[in-house]
Each structure stands twice: as structure tokens, then as C-alpha cells.
Amino acid sequence: MSNVKAIEKIEPREIRRKLGLNQQQFWSKIGVTQSGGSRYESGRNMPKPVRELLRLVHVEQVDIQRIKREDVEVIEYLRAHEPELLKTLRKSAKAKGKKAA
Template identity: 55%
Template sequence: MSRAQRLSDPRAIRQRLGLNQQDFWGQIGVTQSGGSRYESGREMPKPVQELLRLVHVDRLNLRNVTRIDLLALAHLKKSQPKLYRKLKAEAMQGTTHNQRHRRART
């Protein structure tokens, strides 16, 4: 399933995460009633789609990311591309390991 297809079914994402509408949509600044409309097929504005992707698909905690973090990352990517790729690969391996570990515990 492509990322676009996953985002086109926010109800499935919410149910997979085990959240009610108020908690799911509230995390990205959308009311429960607004989220219900999106789940029923109303088109989501692009900013809402991006927040849904970042928070509920990519599982990014936006409270932990600052503008300076993103600027530092962009600088590292540009000035030290080999190091950036190495760190990115290591981070991905850690993420994959953590996901497997969480699934094994449940």
C-alpha cells in the first residue's frame, strides 16, 4: 500500500493505532467532528494531511523537534553527506529494531 493510499483512509490509520476520534484528531489540532468528516470522505486540506502523516504514520512527536534541529540536520546533510547517510542508516536500523521489539512484547 502506497503512502498516498494510506493517507486516504484516516479511519483505518486511527483504528490501527487504537485511538478514538477525539484523541487521534486532537493530536493534530482537528476537532472530533472535523475528523469525523474527513473519515467520511471529505477532502483534507494539505496541511492536515501532512500533520496526519508526520504524527500518525511516521510517528513523529512534534514537541521533540525544533526549527534548529531541522536546520542542523539540513546543514549536516549538505556539509557531511557520507556522515549523514551513515547516521541515517544507523537510525533506521534502530527504529526497525525497536518496532520489532515492541511487536514481540505484545
């Protein structure tokens, strides 16, 4: 939850500039037009789904093109029925990611 609050405090324009992207490059990755993104950067209220996509794609660096509904369903199942297994899998994946880096 702290990530969500952090993204609310950070201006999208600031994130975009830190990434070195123009408006078209930045906003198109989350399905927002350049003109719509410009309005958000100018202070227009950003809907929560857009804010969450911005966080996932540009802050967490998630490639949303690779996510499938099946992946989400598996995570939802594990979260509801096997929370300890999900925790173990996350730890293993994180450790493997650090070794590869």
C-alpha cells in the first residue's frame, strides 16, 4: 500500500522525465493518449486504474504485455488458498532474480 501512496505523491511528469521518455512514449505504454496524459501531467485527477497502470509499468517496471489472465488467476488462487506457498514462491523468485542480476 505504501507504493500506491508514494505514486500519488509523485507527479507523472516527474516520473516520465526521470525515465527520459516523451509523452507519447510514456503514456502509450499504459493505453493513454498523449493528450490525455498531458492533462494528467497538468493536474487533472487521474483515475485509480490509470494510476495503478502507471505504477506497475513505469515504477515497478512490469511488462504488462507479458501478463496473461491465467497468471492472474493462479496468483488469486494461491493468495486465497495457499498463502504460505505464495510467500515461498515469491521469496524464491526474488532470490533467483538477484542471482541473475
